[in-house]
Amino acid sequence: MKLRKVTAASAAVLALTVSATACGGGDKDSGSGGDKIKVGIKYDQPGIGLKEPDGSFSGFDVDVATYVAKELGYEPKQIQFVETKSADRENALSRGDVKFIVASYSINDKRKAKVDFAGPYLLAHQDLLVKSDSKIAKGADLNGKNLCSVAGSTSAQNIKDKIAPSANLRQNPGYSECIAALQSGAVDAVTTDDSILAGFASQDKYKGQFKLLGEQLSNENYGIGVKKGDKATVDxxxxxxxxxxxxxxxxxxxxxxxxxxGYKNEPAPKIGVIVK
Known part of the structure; x- marks a missing residue:
């Protein structure tokens, strides 16, 4: 009799364990119960993906990720945003750290060999940000001027190689430092994707101080990264x-x-159409 009681109790525990396991992981497309879904974003790009001082998140990528997660069956409270730095995006997907990544993630052939992409959901361009009263009107005006970008970025070098060979390059660890240098007059322009520049310029502390030139120096097709082979999630x-x-x-x-x-965005791109 004791053996029967123990066995019944064990079965009950096992059933509860199986039930709890079925509700976890965030791999289902149902947000019922206590399911969570982990989504990769940037934490340090205002207007794109930013972790606010109070722990909340803001930005276009955050809005896109929240909308997509809801369509997959998850309410905002069930989303766990995970910081995914540029160099670790492919690894985060292959390890299963996140279900998908929305992090100013430009689609290119090298990345497509390692991950699958949904989208694109935004067409951005390399551009230049200058002060509102700047006389710089185009890239060629940067000859003899100070141009800032992030260390390791190819954006500033593209300007120097192709447009303004006499520009003086200044590299900083992050775009926040470049924007501060632009505000103080230490540099004359900052370059990277127009969406990123617009996000910084839209901050309350900078409103009205800067303008985008609209140069469209490259095409950046932002996609949502998904683990390689997960076609169902991509669809x-x-x-x-x-x-x-x-x-x-x-x-x-x-x-x-x-x-x-004053960001003049491109129309929403067609799904699966990459603008070269």
Missing amino acids: KINAALKKMVDDKSWQKAVDENFGPA
Whole structure:
């Protein structure tokens, strides 16, 4: 009799364990119960992906990720945002650290060999940010001027190699330092993706101080990274992105995150169409 009681109790514990396991992991497309989904974003790009001092998150990528997760069955409280630095994005997906990544992640052939992409969901361009009263009107005006970008970035070197060979390059650890240098007059322009520049310029402390030149020096097709071979998730995310555009939520997110900088965004890109 004792053996029967112990066995029944064990079976009950086992059933509870199996039930709890089935509700975890964030791999299901149902947000019922206590499911969580882990999503990779940037923590340090205002207007794109930013962790606020109070622990909340803001930015266009955050809005896109939240919309997509909801279409997959998860409410905002069930989303766990994970910082994914540029150099670790492919590894984070292959290790299963996150379900998908929305982090100013430009689609290119080298990356497509390691991960799959949904989208693109934004077409950005390399551009130049200058002070609102600057006389710099185009890239060639940077000859003899100070140009800032982040160490290891190819953006500033592209300007020097192709447009303004006499520009003086200044590299900083991050874009925050470049923007501060632009504000103080230590540099005359900052270069990277226009979406990133617009995000910084839209911050309350910088509103009205800077302008984008609209140079469109490159095409950056932002995609949502998914583990290689996970076609089912790619298809579901693409459907969510299409719905986000159709119901105007996409344009609303663009306006709210980039609008204060006068960012003239491209129309929402077609799913699967990469602009070279």
